[in-house]
Amino acid sequence: DAGVIQSPRHEVTEMGQEVTLRCKPISGHDYLFWYRQTMMRGLELLIYFNNNVPIDDSGMPEDRFSAKMPNASFSTLKIQPSEPRDSAVYFCASNQRGANYGYTFGSGTRLTVV
Amino acid sequence: TQLLEQSPQFLSIQEGENLTVYCNSSSVFSSLQWYRQEPGEGPVLLVTVVTGGEVKKLKRLTFQFGDARKDSSLHITAAQPGDTGLYLCAGAEGGSQGNLIFGKGTKLSVKP
Numbered sequence: 530d531a532g533v534i535q536s537p538r539h540e541v542t543e544m545g546q547e548v549t550l551r552c553k554p555i556s557g558h559d560y561l562f563w564y565r566q567t568m569m570r571g572l573e574l575l576i577y578f579n580n581n582v583p584i585d586d587s588g589m590p591e592d593r594f595s596a597k598m599p600n601a602s603f604s605t606l607k608i609q610p611s612e613p614r615d616s617a618v619y620f621c622a623s624n625q626r627g628a629n630y631g632y633t634f635g636s637g638t639r640l641t642v643v
Numbered sequence: 644t645q646l647l648e649q650s651p652q653f654l655s656i657q658e659g660e661n662l663t664v665y666c667n668s669s670s671v672f673s674s675l676q677w678y679r680q681e682p683g684e685g686p687v688l689l690v691t692v693v694t695g696g697e698v699k700k701l702k703r704l705t706f707q708f709g710d711a712r713k714d715s716s717l718h719i720t721a722a723q724p725g726d727t728g729l730y731l732c733a734g735a736e737g738g739s740q741g742n743l744i745f746g747k748g749t750k751l752s753v754k755p
Contacts, residue, residue, distance in 0.1 A: 572733075574743065574744075627735075628736070629735045636685050637685050
């Protein structure tokens with residue numbers, strides 16, 4: 530199993546540009562989570578999906594952020610327009626049975642907005 | 644919002660020493676997980692504890708869940724340089740399938 534695959538690993542973009550982060554969860558996992566990690570705030574849940582349906586997006590910072598899961602093997606997190614304060618490492622994770630069971634994380638996308 | 648406080652924030656020790664890191668909350672969790680994260684990588688699950696008072700061992704690592712399910716500890720015996728990393732605890736809110744709350748972590752450095 531290749532694990533959770535995220536792309537790109539690194540992204541540097543200018544303020545105001547659109548950024549799209551991608552995630553392929555582990556096959557057979559029904560839950561997909563997007564987290565953001567910063568030194569100040571640690572790991573924060575942005576949104577999670579169950580069976581491709583968004584369940585809780587209360588962690589999405591503002592309308593500039595959107596996430597989709599068009600099928601069981603692919604999800605995107607989009608930021609439009611990007612701002613310097615969006616700079617962080619964004620992680621995707623998946624699992625089979627929800628929060629009480631271990632998550633498998635991807636290697637993350639380090640986003641820098643200049 | 645439930646919060647998990649981890650202590651200490653940083654820990655630097657010599658190889659062979661023992662150490663304990665703590666994870667505390669004022670709220671009850673249905674389960675608690677420990678992860679280790681290395682630079683440039685995502686967190687990797689070490690253990691999940693679900694029962695108050697539960698103790699789990701993973702080689703030199705011993706995990707304990709508090710009786711009231713509000714706190715947890717991780718004890719490492721005879722630390723090795725390979726134990727270096729960021730140790731994160733994460734609690735699952737009761738009744739929620741998706742909200743795993745993470746502490747900010749303990750950054751451990753084990754020097755040879």
